[in-house]
Amino acid sequence: MKVTIVAGARPNFMKISPIIKAIQHYNSNGHSKIDYRLVHTGQHYDKKMSADFFEQLGIPEPHANLEAGGGTQAEQTAAIMTRFEKELMENRPGVILVVGDVTSTMACTITAKKLGVDAVHVEAGIRSGDMTMPEEINRIVTDSITDHFFTTSEFANEHLRRAGVSDERIHFVGNTMIDTLQQNLGRLQEPALWKSEGLKEKQYFLLTLHRPANVDDPANLQHLLSTIMNTTGNHPVVFPVHPRTKKILDGIGYRDNRLILADPMGYLEFIFLIRNAMAVITDSGGITEEATVLGIPCMTMRDSTERPETITMGTNELIGTDPAKLIPYLEKVIQGNWKKGGIPPMWDGNTATRIVDKLAALYNA
Structure with a gap:
């Protein structure tokens, strides 16, 4: 199984870090190997907004950096799609994995699907209802053509069901942001x-x-x-x-x-x-x-x-x-009168493992 993992902006890096670690753990346990290729679109190019996250979160150097940052929304989308198309044609995977709701998420999903490559979306189905947010458009477009949906909550599941997505394509796994949080609580820096x-x-x-x-x-x-x-x-x-x-x-x-x-x-x-x-x-x-x-x-x-x-x-x-x-x-x-609150279901630090196990089952790793 070959999977291309896409990261484009700061929030993406926090979501892919535990997935890469879970793939490495999966491969070390005698399973059929999952070959992954990490592609950084370069959507964010400020060091504090990008490179530091790779270093701090232990993310390996990307196999490719498309360097598609800057410009208007349309210019950035076009640059990402053009460069990601070339990347996929030279290194064709069985599936791409996109996370979150940034421009790279939408652009790379469109590009992959037009080349006949499956796409899975981590953090699928979330909606704000606010169409003035570029992220909301990215979410809707991405989820309209995604093959499998990894979700963080029952709210997201319901959004997808109302859009006509069948239950066998919706995988309620939890939140990879929380995996990253829990993995790093002992490493926080003053x-x-x-x-x-x-x-x-x-x-x-x-x-x-x-x-x-x-x-x-x-x-x-x-x-x-x-x-x-x-x-x-x-x-x-x-x-x-x-x-x-x-x-x-x-x-x-x-x-x-x-x-x-x-x-x-x-x-x-x-x-x-x-x-x-x-x-x-x-x-x-x-x-x-x-x-x-x-x-x-x-x-x-x-x-x-x-x-x-x-x-x-x-x-x-x-x-x-x-x-x-x-x-x-x-x-x-x-x-001191704030509500106590609790932790949503499956926000337990094991989301990435569930994602990798499901990916392996879906794509016969």
Whole structure:
């Protein structure tokens, strides 16, 4: 069995790391060998957004880097498809494995299917219902032509069933992000700012923002930051700044003595900050999953989420994009009144093993 594994952007790397380790473990146990080829599309090319993750998570060097980063959505999609087509024609697998919902996920799935190569989608079936998000379009297109679907929750299973996907093609396996989290909890690294800023466990807030609804309007971003700083008492707010957010932040020149601005971090440093935070404020989907498993209060500054299990079962709350709505939730955290939450089914650290076993069964490894 030959499988090409595609990674294009930072969230992908966290999802493929345990899958590669599970393949290596499978091969070492006397099974028929699964030959894998790792292809990095180069969608993210900043070192902190890409290369560091390979190093920290023990991911082997990719067999190919398509270097298709930069440009508009359409330009990037076209570059990925053109270069991935050549890759598949030169190294044709029996199946490709794509993860998540970035542009690479959609582009590589389309390319493979047009060449008659099967595609399996890890983290299939999640939906936000918000068609203004590029990721939502990527999810819908990918799942419309995928052959097998590896899912993280019953919510995802139901989305796929409603779209007409038969149960024998839906494989509820859990969440590979949580595999990576559990595999690395003993390896977390204290970021340099921990000591330089005098941070203390459960005595600071962690903030991440990059969605257009939160950061593209300078006045709105300033209002959101002012609301956060005015409602978090004397606690520091650590803000690793996404490149797209940094441009706008620099433009408005917003500063506060308690607001600690930082560059993007490696995985081990960032998870260290989540684990030790009083609470997380974010507009990222993946962070809500990690906060849920770590039992950290999480506030999502979005009007919709593709991960409702983090709300119904976990420690996350969906706030919306109106900064005023954040105030009572921040007060709840400071008062110690946040809900306890739990861990969704199959988020147990064994998802990648289930995926590899199922792949082997499906494609006769």
